[in-house]
Amino acid sequence: MTRERALKVLLVLVGLAFIAGSYPLISSLFGRWEMPPGDQMILGIYFPIGVFLLLAVRNPWANRTLIACVGWFNLAHAAVMAVQGFQNPSQAPSSLPPLVVIAIVSAALIVLAAARPTAERAPAAAAPVPAVG
Numbered sequence: 850m851t852r853e854r855a856l857k858v859l860l861v862l863v864g865l866a867f868i869a870g871s872y873p874l875i876s877s878l879f880g881r882w883e884m885p886p887g888d889q890m891i892l893g894i895y896f897p898i899g900v901f902l903l904l905a906v907r908n909p910w911a912n913r914t915l916i917a918c919v920g921w922f923n924l925a926h927a928a929v930m931a932v933q934g935f936q937n938p939s940q941a942p943s944s945l946p947p948l949v950v951i952a953i954v955s956a957a958l959i960v961l962a963a964a965r966p967t968a969e970r971a972p973a974a975a976a977p978v979p980a981v982g
Contacts, residue, residue: 852961853909853910855961856909856916856958856961856962857906857909859954859957859958859961860902860903860905860906860909860916860958861903861906863899863902863919863954863958864899864900864901864902864903864905864906865899865903866899867895867896867898867899867902868896868899868900868903869899870892870895870896870899871892871896873892874889874892874893874896877889891926898919901915902915902916902919909962912962913962913963913964916958916959916961916962917958917959917962917963919955919958920955920956920957920958920959920962921955921959923951923954923955923958924951924952924955924956924959926951927948927951927952927955930944930947930948930951931948934948
């Protein structure tokens with residue numbers, strides 16, 4: 850699998866997962882079940898990010914900044930979860946699996962979108978310069 854194809858697959862999976870968070874968000878906002886306000890807020894943020902990640906699938910190289918931003922803020926989210934797990938050991942076992950998944954997916958987004966592969970950059974650099982005047 851090429852790097853671009855792997856990135857596109859990951860973007861679709863992460864985008865759909867972020868959009869899927871709208872179901873529990875809407876259900877909690879309309880009283881079907883209780884959800885802490887912080888969880889509602891983060892799910893509200895993830896929904897539009899999921900939409901933009903799905904839009905980025907068309908041309909991931911042009912959207913590297915968005916992809917890197919999502920990867921880095923998810924790593925920050927994982928770091929906060931890890932610290933909270935150490936501060937409240939009773940919740941640590943339940944937060945470990947999502948923490949690992951978030952960290953792996955975030956690192957994959959960052960690595961895959963780091964820079965356009967050299968083979969794809971070369972033709973753009975070799976483009977002729979238009980004549981002036």
